[in-house]
Amino acid sequence: MIRTRFAPSPTGYMHVGNLRTALFSYLIAKKNNGKFILRIEDTDQKRFLNDSKDFIFKTLKQAGLKYDEGPDIGGEFGPYIQSERKEIYLYFADKLLKDKKAFYCFCKANNKDKNICRCEELDDNEINKKILSRESYVIRQKIFCGTTKFVDLIYGEITINNTELDKQILIKSDGFATYNFANVIDDHLMKITHVVRGCEYLSSTPKYNLLYNFFNWEIPKYIHLPLILNNNGEKLSKRHGSVSFEDLINQGFLPEAIINYIAFLGWSPDDNTKELFYLNELEKIFDIKKISRSPAIFDIKKITWMNGQHIKKLPEEIFLNFSRKYLESKIDDKNIDIKKLAKFSQTRINFINQAGELFDFLNKIKNYSIDLFKREKIKCDLYISNLVLKNSLEIFCIIEKEDWNEKNLKEKILKLIDKLNLKSRQVFWPIRVALSGQENSPCGAIEIAEILKKTETINRIKIAIDKINIK
């Protein structure tokens, strides 16, 4: 049974690199019918706020990464919060001390010149004396000569000379274990079979292996994931821009789009021509062998496109639920069919919260430039615009209020196109500009006219004609 874990520290913030680690860890477990465990690494008491744990629970839930064991749901290997496991680490540190695999170090914190430390040579008497006189100390791991070799499922075999490894601190002077120690103990005790984590741990892995060997524990399989960088090629972090899950959600990204995109950062499926996937599909096709070794840059343009794709795939009613509040906030007229507006916007927005902005022009037309009427590409100029608008004004005026509907309007305009002997674009363009005041609009001229109703349509056409003739 494969058991993987995600072990974040509760910083109240989850950047996409972290989330991607969680996702891959989850996927590896699920693909193999294994278990995915959440563990909170809060051994640094200075850094963490209490409610950041809830933030992690919330984010994982929102992303759909359901864990089988964790702090809030329990499990047979708990507790799943490291600050509640203090005694466990102390017990194992003591064991190491007795076996001479670790030593007390009384050097001052921030002692830059570590080579000067002679604590390892202290005899038991000296140590006891210092401890009795309440000198503060840490417990460090001993490093013996030789080389350490390990296999990473992605990077292959990595060998390192033990002289490169430092005598890392296992227990800090406040009595808490360091992450470096705690994660080894916990992974073993929680029976984690595959350790999935970011590449930044690649070079400390040998030290962890030494620890496993000291205890005579089985070393787990390692899967180090390539880093995700921002577009400056820097490692993702809080300082370098808004690429946290929460920020993306606030910008209007769908959780499934974020998951889909980050799954493809450093991984690709066998059939690499398809790239729109939901989490449950990824669970089936995910394959460790296809994880890449090189870092990937987070491309906001591509995830934006992907978000648009996911928005289009949303069932109509779901999209309506999402977009309703945005649309309603923009539209004064309560009689307008929100459903219809939602339909117009679904294929043209990349962000879920943009649905309303498209219809800004309905309430109030902005002061547009008459240059909008000129469009060489479709052979439309001020002369034609003027002609079209005057003619359509006549038509619109004759139509009765009760006959004001899309079908009827279209019929009449098509006749006008014939009569004026123009291309349909040359006719629809000026009307649409007059009604929307914009170069682009979420729907066509006739559709806007229908939504606007007779009075407002005529009103806007008149304004446009005046605009052109004043010139």
Place this chain on the structure above:
RNA sequence: GACUCGUUAGUCAAGAGGUUAAGACGCGGCCCUCUCAAGGCUGAGGCAGGAGUUCGAUUCUCCUACGAGUCACCA
């Protein structure tokens, strides 16, 4: 600086000795008797450099360059 890892178009990437070196985003063009978007078609753009091994290297080996990560009483 030391150690470790990496390098296929601007970006994500497939390919693992013989390919016209896929596909996607982005960018350009065209089509869709209504804009834009969507959709369809299409164009430009790439194996970091140098040595080897080989009949033949993007693919294997080595060197160089460049990039990244680690070197905390942070995780």
